[in-house]
Amino acid sequence: MSSKPIRLTGTSYAVLALFDQCGGEATSYDLKQALDTSIQNFWPVPHTTAYEEPARLAKAGYLTARQEEGGRRKRVYALTEAGREALREWAADPSASAPQLKEEAVLKVFAGGDPGPLLASRIAWHRGKLEEFGEYLDAVRGVEGMEGQERALTVGTGYHQKMIELLESLAAEVARAEG
Amino acid sequence: MSSKPIRLTGTSYAVLALFDQCGGEATSYDLKQALDTSIQNFWPVPHTTAYEEPARLAKAGYLTARQEEGGRRKRVYALTEAGREALREWAADPSASAPQLKEEAVLKVFAGGDPGPLLASRIAWHRGKLEEFGEYLDAVRGVEGMEGQERALTVGTGYHQKMIELLESLAAEVARAEG
DNA sequence: TGTTCACCGTTCGTCCCGTACTATACGACT
DNA sequence: AGTCGTATAGTACGGGACGAACGGTGAACA
Numbered sequence: 001m002s003s004k005p006i007r008l009t010g011t012s013y014a015v016l017a018l019f020d021q022c023g024g025e026a027t028s029y030d031l032k033q034a035l036d037t038s039i040q041n042f043w044p045v046p047h048t049t050a051y052e053e054p055a056r057l058a059k060a061g062y063l064t065a066r067q068e069e070g071g072r073r074k075r076v077y078a079l080t081e082a083g084r085e086a087l088r089e090w091a092a093d094p095s096a097s098a099p100q101l102k103e104e105a106v107l108k109v110f111a112g113g114d115p116g117p118l119l120a121s122r123i124a125w126h127r128g129k130l131e132e133f134g135e136y137l138d139a140v141r142g143v144e145g146m147e148g149q150e151r152a153l154t155v156g157t158g159y160h161q162k163m164i165e166l167l168e169s170l171a172a173e174v175a176r177a178e179g
Numbered sequence: 180m181s182s183k184p185i186r187l188t189g190t191s192y193a194v195l196a197l198f199d200q201c202g203g204e205a206t207s208y209d210l211k212q213a214l215d216t217s218i219q220n221f222w223p224v225p226h227t228t229a230y231e232e233p234a235r236l237a238k239a240g241y242l243t244a245r246q247e248e249g250g251r252r253k254r255v256y257a258l259t260e261a262g263r264e265a266l267r268e269w270a271a272d273p274s275a276s277a278p279q280l281k282e283e284a285v286l287k288v289f290a291g292g293d294p295g296p297l298l299a300s301r302i303a304w305h306r307g308k309l310e311e312f313g314e315y316l317d318a319v320r321g322v323e324g325m326e327g328q329e330r331a332l333t334v335g336t337g338y339h340q341k342m343i344e345l346l347e348s349l350a351a352e353v354a355r356a357e358g
Numbered sequence: 359t360g361t362t363c364a365c366c367g368t369t370c371g372t373c374c375c376g377t378a379c380t381a382t383a384c385g386a387c388t
Numbered sequence: 389a390g391t392c393g394t395a396t397a398g399t400a401c402g403g404g405a406c407g408a409a410c411g412g413t414g415a416a417c418a
Contacts, residue, residue: 007403007404009404009405010281010283010286011404011405013286013290014286014290016290017286017289017290017291020290020291027366028366028367029365029366029367032366038289039286039289041280042280042281042282042285042286042289043281043282043283043285043286044279044280044281045405045406046405046406046407047367047407048367048368048369048405048406048407049405049406050367051366051367051368052368052404052405056404073367074366074367075367087290087291088291090287090290091287091290091291091292092292092293093287093292094292094293094296094297094300095300096283096284096286096287096297096300096301097283098304099280099281099282099283099284099301099304099342100223100279100280100281101220101221101223101278101279101280101281101338102189102221102222102223102278102279102280102281103221103222103275103278103279104189104222104275104276104278105275105278106221106222106334107189107192107193107196107218107221107222107275108269108270108272108275110196110217110218110221110327110330110331110334111192111193111195111196111199111266111269111270112196112199112266112267112270113270113271113272113273114271114273117273118273118275121273121274121275122275122278125277125278148289151289152289154352155285155289155349158345158348158349159280159345162341162342162344162345163278163341165341166337166338166341169337170334170337173333186372186373188373188374190373190374206397207397207398208396208397208398211397224374224375225374225375225376226398227374227375227376227398227399227400228374228375229398230397230398230399231374231399235373252398253397253398254398
């Protein structure tokens with residue numbers, strides 16, 4: 001079954017988890033869509049990963065691949081028992097690598113950039129996300145098979161709210177220091 | 180001066196910014212120390228970067244390198260005018276790439292892991308960070324030339340507090356859903 | 359039937375990053 | 389003096405992550 005053994009990374013499991021939530025079968029494009037509207041908030045991946053990673057996982061036997069004939073010749077991937085098992089095992093282990101935040105705006109402030117515009121535009125960005133999520137949530141709420149999506153969006157909403165609070169308090173602090 | 184042109188990434192500027200805060204001159208080891216106690220909170224970098232990135236920047240003329248003779252033969256890097264200028268220019272640009280959070284614990288919860296232990300240990304981790312920062316802050320507060328460090332630690336403190344709030348509300352939500 | 363545009367998919371090069379390892383300094387213990 | 393342990397300092401390397409750029413597909417509309 002599994003030909004080449006590979007090392008599974010966090011991203012691998014993120015992909016496996018999405019397949020699992022999609023009922024075990026999906027195309028790379030489905031995956032990309034699901035990524036953008038769910039786990040991007042706490043596990044960002046570039047869209048190319050939606051194409052590369054399933055191929056990698058298939059080579060190792062965690063997925064099976066089947067290519068459609070006509071048109072765009074999409075590849076449809078499906079979880080194997082090995083894939084499902086690997087996912088379960090990983091999720092059951094309560095340890096997790098340290099969380100990371102990458103925030104270029106704050107880095108710029110640290111480096112001497114003008115905090116006003118930097119923080120303001122970042123806050124606006126997070127507000128935009130909140131709005132976007134509101135719409136997704138309306139579309140997804142209560143729909144069967146979308147519970148995962150919904151939970152992820154809820155988490156994302158909380159995250160963006162907290163970030164807004166953080167950035168606003170930073171902005172206030174800076175303003176106070178200058179005023 | 181600058182021989183090989185290279186692409187400057189966020190990490191490059193992070194390194195340049197730290198050199199700037201160290202008075203323009205530092206060894207890779209100094210850099211590593213500074214990284215760990217300041218920008219890791221909003222721009223994580225592995226320690227090997229403290230050795231690789233300065234070498235890359237030096238090749239392109241943003242730093243100069245000078246190797247000590249005796250003992251460990253440390254390399255001492257110093258900001259050039261080009262480096263300082265590049266940093267200024269970047270920091271002055273109010274645009275910034277989208278912020279990213281990578282949180283494996285939340286990903287595991289999303290993938291079906293037991294939220295209780297996952298969230299609890301994560302919360303404990305953030306609390307540990309807060310304590311650690313409290314100590315650093317005590318050591319650094321009011322010390323001349325450490326204002327950058329201090330600001331970074333203050334930001335980090337706020338960040339960890341917000342994360343604790345977020346994780347606690349998630350845990351409460353999960354508990355409610357199960358209760 | 360051609361143009362346009364959104365959708366779908368891949369390639370490629372380089373940066374990132376963790377693991378593992380080497381080596382130096384220095385104090386403590388025997 | 390020797391050697392052990394530990395903190396400090398630096399390096400090598402392989403493969404995953406990432407983004408820019410591009411190439412095909414198909415449906416709508418002129």
